[in-house]
Amino acid sequence: MSERRPNVVMILTDDHASRAIGAYGSVVNSTPRIDEIARRGVLFQNCFVTNSLCSPSRASILTGTYSHVNGVTTLETPIDASQPTFVSQLKAAGYRTAIVGKWHMGHGPGHDPEGFDFWDVLVGSEGQGEYWNPLFLSEAGERTVEGYATDIITDLALSWLETLDGDDPWCVLIYHKAPHRPWEPREGSRPRAESVPLPATFDDDYATRSASVRRATMRIAEHLALEDLKTAPPAGLGYEDAAIWKYQRFMEDYLDCVRAVDENVGRVIDWLDARGRFDDTLLMYASDQGFFLGDHGWFDKRLMFEESLRMPLLLSLPSQVEAGGVHEGIVTNVDWAQSILQAAGVEPVERMQGRSFWGDLVASPSPSAPPPAHGMYYRYWENDDASHRAPAHYGYRTRTHKLIYYYNDGLGLPGTGHFTYPPEWELYDLVRDPEELHNVYGDPSYADVRDELTAAMRSEQARVGDLPHPSQGV
Template identity: 50%
Template sequence: MTSRPNILLVVADDHAVNAVGCYPGAHQVTPQIDRVAVEGMRFDACGCTNSLCAPSRATILTGTYNHRNGVTTLSTEFDNRQPTFPELLRDAGYRTALFGKWHLGHGEPHDPRGFDTWEVLPDQGDYVDPEFLLPDGSSHVRPGYATDLITDLSLDWLDSVSGGGDPWCLLVQHKAPHRPWVPAERHRDLFTDGFKPPRTFFDDYEGRATAAREARMRVARDLNLEDLKEEPPTGLDEEQHARWALDRYLADYLRCVVAVDESVGRLLAHLDASGQADDTVVVYTSDQGFFLGEHGWYDKRFMYRESLESPLLVRYPRLVPPGSTTDALVLNVDFAQTFLELAGVDPLPRMQGRSMVPLLAGEDPVEVGWRTESYYRYWEHLDGSHHVAAHRGIRTHDRKLVHYYGSGCGQPGASEQTTEVEWELFDLVADPEEMRSVYDDPAYADDVRTLTAALDRLATELGDDIPEPTHPPTTKAGRP
């Protein structure tokens, strides 16, 4: 690297690994996004530290876990007085901009800071004719489809800074493919042939903690008319209804993904046409993973693989070998320090991630001493919509230990004074789909002891504790 690169970070919302074509077994709907992997690196074990939109975005910006940045749930807002990587880049001479979803609160001290300009959706925003908030406190409605508009704003800004000599950092943060999955009009006729259900679609939730059985995010039961866009046909039996709902859900979800893929193609074409491709770090990711019918679910929140893991693709021709992959356990808390190192800017002591630059350069994770265990915590206990129990856990390459520590776990209607602590342990080699907990299996007793101690050690090292879980208010601000 002979000069400071530009940085283009594209963050989708709820884009599952299984809907990014370059990943094994995924739906093949993202040729432009896949191009980033073909010309760069695909990360096969990128996790989030808390599988919720707002907490994940706060972690990406600050390089800190949620107990440090303060955004633990959907209803806790971001204090913009804490430092972020875009602010540090701007102080170092970068031009910076943000367009799209923010979802970290509005007004002071919650608006985006550290950007030369920004234009963001209020809260979740709308897919069609969305309102955008502006730095001067005003807002306006832009006619069109949100994914296209966010891309238009991004390209216009890139045109405005081209030829200026200073490096730039642009955050393109899409609403799509977030619920309620409203596709662009041009994509409404895609994917009408139906889908093969995932192997775990008809999961009975036996062999795991009661949290799995009691979550309210089943495709066959919990999607509403706004999600499905039409009433189900009459005369369907239970299995037929489940398959019909899955087809409706996946069709609209993937239609929204196609628009995001087109957006990435437009951005890549601009870099090519402007001669900036070799000097730009292109990163494609999502704020967390998402269930596409696995275990019968939509949404995220759990520490199960489909929710925990996010796509992460990085292209930078001056550093990253094309077509490379890594199974290193990286996290979204690592992004900030990675961007700062690429830009030659020192990270802050409060940051808790680690720069992925050695991995991007093709170095062996073992030789660079990369982490072999990662820490997760979901704080929003038994929220009114999805009813997922608060939990924390530790993941290694071959094991996952999950601790459901919240009051009332497994107790429908229980008082908050009732506590049922539950644990799960998964052998990720023998059971990669996480269908059976082996926590009580005597053959895994040593794993339980080792990982329980490691979980407590990680929490101590990171400065986290285990308070009572947060019960968020069921208000619009806290709506998923």
């Protein structure tokens, strides 16, 4: 085991679904450089987001806390950047720290990045940034940088690393916009020689699902805007053919954006290898949440279904972690902060809520390592949002089952113009029904499972301090 404190590189993308990564068994594309991290390190099979939206997930990753603690519950709630993060703790312990790329947690006094020696982040498009000739904000002010954002972000990160001297360890967050909508490939849209396979659930009719799920406006067929595809379908297509055409166009651009990410991951790996730093660098690749790639006929995220809930996470640190491993335990984005700090030998702050998984990876874990998680708690706070009408909900997932409660908070209030929607429940047997097609909440044979999950969810809500308002039922 190396005595040198590891450097840290976290490469975070936006909306990169696990099934668009080769190491996770993708049948729609290949990602050889991202896969290399798994080959030289560990792939996490069961990493989940606790609030499937960009800003809340990024806040949880940084602070090691749930949305109700860090305050970033929705896309409209900016972060209090003065709160402690794993980066501020690393900086206090002597690390050089930087973030380049997508921030998306508010801008201005109190909301710009803090705890970083260097920061240069995307602004414009409501914090999303642009793919081409993006606008950046740093302590020196705003400027436009010509080129393609995925390449530029890597350029800026590697340029900062080149300025470092001495033996102090460093941490750099390389946060890409890609492959977030609108999908703008670096090389332009290129027709594929073969069509992209349709997911098995593309024609899902939601027959057993709640009304809360059925009213979400995320169907590719009806709700994916043509301006996102930058072209209109051929004339005369029927409903089904038009839906498939939209899916193919969406996937062409999405996967081309992923290809540019993969190439830039390779640039980072090559930079570390060329300087003999790969072995003593904690290199992480992840997305801030999952994404529906036509699964259940949907695009976007938000809902607690697997494709949205599941985050890809690949990690390497050859000096401490054996290559080629697979981590099967339940992990969430709230766990990352404490895990990184433990890898660096830095104490977490008391308010951090996650479970460090670092002891699961190293050869000699601490005898005081926390036990594996039995399940994970999720809460989506936005309700009936203008873009996708996703319902507010929370739930609990174990290795075998998932319980979801749509409390529909805020609907039916005077003057809102909304109808009143009643609370609803869903329960899925992930062993018998991994595609989550059959809601068995009302099935008497699942009564014991339903009661056990409800009690476990209540216990976890109490543990993390997210006790719902009485109007939210449970």
